[in-house]
Amino acid sequence: MDGSAIAQFIPLILIFAIMYFLLIRPQQKKIKEHQKMVEALRRGDVVVTQGGLIGKVVKVKDDNELDVEIAEGVKVRVVQSTIAAVKSKTEPAANS
Secondary structure (H helix, E strand, C coil): CHHHHHHHHHHHHHHHHHHHHHHHHHHHHHHHHHHHHHHCCCCCCEEEECCCCEEEEEEECCCCEEEEEEECCEEEEEEHHHEEEEEECCCCCCCC
């Protein structure tokens, strides 16, 4: 009787394992990659916000905010986590 009770839980355990490897784990990896991208933002990067705005980072602030120039002379404050993609990275300044 104990063997049949354990056998009934095997499909449930397999379904959980499949869900973990197909859904949960890739999502966690994507979140970590996004955090690394956001932490690596610097002045001069061209970024795309989740709202679809494309602009150049003018200033990176300490409180998880960026100043992004979306047109000449038009700057907006953006929360760093709302950056969806970095279109072009600036090269770090050479130490001389």
